[in-house]
Structures are given as C-alpha cells and as structure tokens.
Amino acid sequence: MANGSFKKKGSAQGGANPNPKVLVAGWIGSMVLVALITVFVTYQFSEEGDQSQPGDSSQVASSGDERAVEKSSPDTQIENEGAAPDSQVAANEPEPAPEPAEPPFMPGLKLVGPRGIVQLAGVNLPPSETVASWCRDLAQRVSGVEPSDCMSGAFADSGHKSVNGRPLIVRRIEPSRNAAGSGRVLLIAATHGDELSSVGTVFDWMNIIADKGTPYEWQVAPVLNPDGLFHEPPTRVNANGVDLNRNLPTAGWAKESRDYWRRVGFEKRRFPGESAGSEPENKWLAEQIKQFKPDVIISMHAPYGVLDYDGDFPAPRKMGSLNLHRLGVYPGSLGNFASRMQGIPVITVELDDADEPPTDREMAQMFTDLNEWLDRYFRSVRQASASRTGSEAG
Ligand SMILES: [Zn+2]
Incomplete structure (x- = not known):
C-alpha cells in the first residue's frame, strides 16, 4: 500500500x-x-x-x-x-524445534522378535500403529504414563502376542556413554496385570534415563501381561487364568507347582497352569532372557512394600523406602527360573500400592539406589572377570 x-x-x-x-x-x-x-x-x-x-x-x-x-x-x-x-x-524468536543437533532419544533401537535382534536404521521413526494404539490404551489405563512419553519412547512390537492376541511391546535403551560391555539389565513390569503401579514406575525410570543417560544397556518390557492389565477389572492372571510368575519352567515344576497350589488352597489367582512355561507371555520372557542375555533382571510388582532378591551377589539392602525382605522361592517364579537355574540375579520390587505409583521423589530415590547397587554389582563382575583373565594368562 x-x-x-x-x-x-x-x-x-x-x-x-x-x-x-x-x-x-x-x-x-x-x-x-x-x-x-x-x-x-x-x-x-x-x-x-x-x-x-x-x-x-x-x-x-x-x-x-x-x-x-x-x-x-x-x-x-x-x-x-x-x-x-x-x-x-x-x-x-527462532523456535527450539529445528535442532538437528539434538541427541537422539534412544540411539540404536533394536527389535526383539521371532527372527532375533534386528537393528533398525535409526530412531527418528514414528511409532507403528500397533505401538501408538498400545500407548493410547496404556495411558488411559495406567496412572503415570503420558501418551507423548510413550509415543516418543521408541517402543517396538516384538512380534510376540498374548493369549488374546495383544502385542507384546519392548524397548531397548543403549548406554549413553562409551560403556560397552558394562552391563545388560532386563526390566519387567505388569507380570501381574492388576499391579498397575509397576508400569507407571517403569515409565518414570525411563524418563530419568532419557534425562540423565545410563551406563547400561536396558531392555524394558513394561507390560508382560497385557490381557490381565487391560481386563475389566485388571487381573493378576493372564487370559488363560494362569499366574505367570508360577508358570516358568523351573526344575521339578510338575510336582512342586501342584504342591504349591494345594498349599494356597487352589486359589485361582495363583494357578500355575497345566504345564511348565505353557503361556505365550512366558515363552516371550524366556526368549528375551535367551536373546538379550541380561546380567541382572529387575521385576516390578506390588503391593507388599518390600524388596526381594535372588542371587549370589550381596543383595541391595533398600530401594527408596523399601527394605530387603526375602519372600522365598516359588515353583515357576522368575527368581527361581532366572537366578537359581541360570545364575542371573533377580531383584523383585514390591511397591506399596498396586494402583498409584510412588511419589516422583520416591521413584527417583529408588532408581538412584538401584543404580548404586548396579554399579557395585557390575564393578564386581568386571573385577572377577579381570582376575580370571589374569590368572589364566599367568
Ligand atoms: Zn505381582
């Protein structure tokens, strides 16, 4: 004009x-x-x-x-x-979005599927429709899961499915600094579908890792039992009515699981299943252990408010406000299957409340304590390995 x-x-x-x-x-x-x-x-x-x-x-x-x-x-x-x-x-003002220099959220995403571990080209992939839909459902169901965190979390469809055909979703997190061989951690939640707080806590920890990085390689399966978690109301058991934490193929399972089930008065919530390792969710778990070869497994539960541990290395004494209290070994349990049979230490975290995750402060403290234990554990593993190599050389 x-x-x-x-x-x-x-x-x-x-x-x-x-x-x-x-x-x-x-x-x-x-x-x-x-x-x-x-x-x-x-x-x-x-x-x-x-x-x-x-x-x-x-x-x-x-x-x-x-x-x-x-x-x-x-x-x-x-x-x-x-x-x-x-x-x-x-x-x-120039907006913060065009930051190509921003470090990738999760470098080196790998898929664990029926064909083994597949390295994906990069992390800048939008979530698949399967993952996106899983994220939406999860955010609706579980307190402490934000859809945006979940969508950007580089989760992958493992290709395995639950009894009802729900996808079993997994995420791999690489160490953020040059720490190759420093340790692999498998983190599992919602083995029991009605322990929702276990999932919220795992998501909180993944956010902490995203912010601060980690020296370890993590594989995270936030929902082992999606049929139980998404059931209305959520159930401890899977869609076959099996307690997944009593169904893993442990030594003497056929007899011990029957004895156990009789002891608990044939309580439906604790049914070990018809045969050892019969459930697809547990087959997936066993395959993850076989493929990923974790050095340690963290299994999230609720609501007993204690810390349980199976392994030879000295146990963590506490995590946040949870104190060590050994709950014993059960036929078909993960502690039995991974620690007793395969020598992989298992930390079982029993949160206070099955629905609401702990406070942010408590979850952060738990994760700090966990990492201090992991540091001690992996240092000891490295020392043992170095002295073994030394004695072999001499
Ligand atoms: Zn549980």
Missing part, C-alpha cells in the same frame, strides 16, 4: 514542465525520491527477510524430520505458555 502511493507521487512529479529551472528542481526531486524509494524498499525487504527465517526453518523441520517436531511439541507447548503475554516476540 505505502509502496504504491509513493510510486504514484513519483510519476506525478516527473510529469511535463518546460521551465529549465523547474526541470532541474524536478530532476533533483526525482533523484531524492528514487533514493527514498530505494531506502524504503530495502527496509521492507530486510524486514520480510527477518520474518521469513523462523517460518522457513520450521517448514524444513516439519518436512525433513517429522519426529523432531513431534518430540519437541511438549517442550514447545510449555515454552509457548510461558511466552504467551508477548506473542509477537515469541513469533519472531
């Missing part, structure tokens, strides 16, 4: 006037006018240029790397809320 009116004025002034003095004055006038127009146009152009920068970069971000935008959207929302009073300034 302003530009157009200037041009009109210019053409009017440059109109016919035969007087030479007036011609010279007109010529000078036109030159001044041209200069003014040049200055004005340059100014306009540079203003447009400034404005176009954030727009362009966000376009690049959205077309080139959709996941970066998706991932940053919760942060962006928070920042936008903060900057709400002066939206003009916020709009001109």
Whole structure:
C-alpha cells in the first residue's frame, strides 16, 4: 500500500514542465525520491527477510524430520505458555524445534522378535500403529504414563502376542556413554496385570534415563501381561487364568507347582497352569532372557512394600523406602527360573500400592539406589572377570 502511493507521487512529479529551472528542481526531486524509494524498499525487504527465517526453518523441520517436531511439541507447548503475554516476540524468536543437533532419544533401537535382534536404521521413526494404539490404551489405563512419553519412547512390537492376541511391546535403551560391555539389565513390569503401579514406575525410570543417560544397556518390557492389565477389572492372571510368575519352567515344576497350589488352597489367582512355561507371555520372557542375555533382571510388582532378591551377589539392602525382605522361592517364579537355574540375579520390587505409583521423589530415590547397587554389582563382575583373565594368562 505505502509502496504504491509513493510510486504514484513519483510519476506525478516527473510529469511535463518546460521551465529549465523547474526541470532541474524536478530532476533533483526525482533523484531524492528514487533514493527514498530505494531506502524504503530495502527496509521492507530486510524486514520480510527477518520474518521469513523462523517460518522457513520450521517448514524444513516439519518436512525433513517429522519426529523432531513431534518430540519437541511438549517442550514447545510449555515454552509457548510461558511466552504467551508477548506473542509477537515469541513469533519472531527462532523456535527450539529445528535442532538437528539434538541427541537422539534412544540411539540404536533394536527389535526383539521371532527372527532375533534386528537393528533398525535409526530412531527418528514414528511409532507403528500397533505401538501408538498400545500407548493410547496404556495411558488411559495406567496412572503415570503420558501418551507423548510413550509415543516418543521408541517402543517396538516384538512380534510376540498374548493369549488374546495383544502385542507384546519392548524397548531397548543403549548406554549413553562409551560403556560397552558394562552391563545388560532386563526390566519387567505388569507380570501381574492388576499391579498397575509397576508400569507407571517403569515409565518414570525411563524418563530419568532419557534425562540423565545410563551406563547400561536396558531392555524394558513394561507390560508382560497385557490381557490381565487391560481386563475389566485388571487381573493378576493372564487370559488363560494362569499366574505367570508360577508358570516358568523351573526344575521339578510338575510336582512342586501342584504342591504349591494345594498349599494356597487352589486359589485361582495363583494357578500355575497345566504345564511348565505353557503361556505365550512366558515363552516371550524366556526368549528375551535367551536373546538379550541380561546380567541382572529387575521385576516390578506390588503391593507388599518390600524388596526381594535372588542371587549370589550381596543383595541391595533398600530401594527408596523399601527394605530387603526375602519372600522365598516359588515353583515357576522368575527368581527361581532366572537366578537359581541360570545364575542371573533377580531383584523383585514390591511397591506399596498396586494402583498409584510412588511419589516422583520416591521413584527417583529408588532408581538412584538401584543404580548404586548396579554399579557395585557390575564393578564386581568386571573385577572377577579381570582376575580370571589374569590368572589364566599367568
Ligand atoms: Zn505381582
């Protein structure tokens, strides 16, 4: 608009006037006018240029790397809320989304499926529809699971399914610093489908890992028993009515599991199943142990409010407010299957409450205590291995 009116004025002034003095004055006038127009146009152009920068970069971000935008959207929302009073300034500031230098959330995602461990090309993949739908359902069911955390969590469909055909979802987290061989940790929750707080706690810990990194390689199966967890109301047992933590193929299972079941008065919630390791969820668990070869397993339960441990290395004395209290070994239990039969220490965390996860502070303290134990454990494993190598060499 302003530009157009200037041009009109210019053409009017440059109109016919035969007087030479007036011609010279007109010529000078036109030159001044041209200069003014040049200055004005340059100014306009540079203003447009400034404005176009954030727009362009966000376009690049959205077309080139959709996941970066998706991932940053919760942060962006928070920042936008903060900057709400002066939206003009916020709009001109370069937005935080186009950060190609941002470290990938989970480098080196691997899939564990029927064909073994498959290395995926990269982490900037949107979740598959299977994972997205699982995340939505989980966030609805479990307190402490945010859909955005879940969607950006690089979970993968293992290809295995529960009795009712629900996908068994897994996530691999690589060590964040150069710590190859420093230890593999398998973290499992919701073996009992009605222990919802176990899932919320695992998600909290994964957020802590995302923030602070980890020296270990983790494999996380947040919902071992989806049929129990998504049942209305949630059930301890799977869709076959089997207690998965009494069904693993442990030594002497056929007799011991029957004796056990008689002892508990044939309580349906503790039915060990018809045969050892019969359940698809447990077949998947056993395969994870075989493929991933964890050095230690953390199994999340509730609501006994204690810490249980099976293994030769000294037990963790406490995690947060939970104190060590050995619950004993059961036929078909994970502690029995992994620790007694395969020599893999198993920490069983029994949270206080089956529905609500502990407070943020408590979960953080638990995770700190867990990591201190893991550090001690893996240091001891490395020392034992080094001295073994040393004595072999000598
Ligand atoms: Zn349990």
